[in-house]
Amino acid sequence: MFTGIVEELGEVTAVENLGDASRFSLRGPVVTEDAKHGDSIAVNGVCLTVVDFGDGRFTADVMAETLLRSSLGALTVGSRVNLERPMALGGRLGGHLVQGHVDGTGTIVERKPSDNWEIVKISLPADLSRYVVEKGSITVDGVSLTVVDAGADYFTISLIPTTLALTTLGIKQAGDPVNLEVDVLAKYVERLLGADSSIRGNAQ
Template sequence: MFTGIVEELGEIVSLAWEGDGAKVTVRGPVVVTDAKHGDSIAVNGVCLTVISTTGDTFETEVMKETFDRSSLGSLAPGERVNLERAVTAATRLGGHIVQGHVDGVGTIASKKPGGGWEDVRILLPEGMSRYIVEKGSITVDGISLTVVAVDDESFTVSLIPTTLELTTLGRKQPGALVNLEVDVIAKYVEKLVAAQRGAE
């Protein structure tokens, strides 16, 4: 489990493809300080398992399912990624409950500078808007953000200067792909309501 508060901007070092999957090496001096085999680290919002560490890098294995459901397959060596270690029992929950399980891939439609911030509109995969509400939480590339507005096809978030400086969203331009994770509570509520209606 994560909070959506990015700890550092890491870097993809290499992708060694093995059939449909790949071993991915990521540079992250902060997150690797106490990382060990079996630990979870979110890479652009995708929960990945550490299989080894060397110096300031860690290696993880990414399977086809993960590539199919996220934007990780489009990454290349040298690209920057958002990194966050899993929470501990003593961690402040500064963002919201994030599982690191990507629900779909969105596309940045536009970026509009404001008075010290930037409004970003992101196109949604079909059917995802029902889980998103104004002033609710959403995770974009592992970043916990508050929804400003939402319609059937897109949603908007406003990024403060710190988010623009310390995460990949400050660098990504219209057309870029982003991993999206909706609030898991919305999905549970939908399932419970559907089950109740089916029992009536």
């Protein structure tokens, strides 16, 4: 489980095509300082397993399903990525509960800079819009953010200077894809309410 508080802005150093998967090598001295084989590291919000590590770098295999459902398939050598280690038991939950399981991808539609922050509009897949609410939480490329405005096919977020400087959201432009993970609590509530309605209907 992650929190959506990015620890480091890493970089893709190699991409190997494995046919039905890809192997990524990434530079991330902070997230690898205590890494072990089999550990999890979130890369742009996608939970990946450490295959090998050393000298401030690590490698991870990404299966075809993940490449299709996320924006990782668009990464190339030199791409910058948001990196986060899982939250330690008893640690601070600085953002919100993030699984590292991407629900879909969106596209940056526009950016509106201001003196002290920037408003970013992102397209939203239709099947995810019901989980996104004003002032609710959403994860964009692994960054825990608060929704400013929620529309039928878009939402907006407000980025402070720290987020702009320390994550990929400071360098991505209109047209760039981003990984989206909606609040898992909303999905559980929907499932439970749906099951409850079915039970009540059968009892009548």
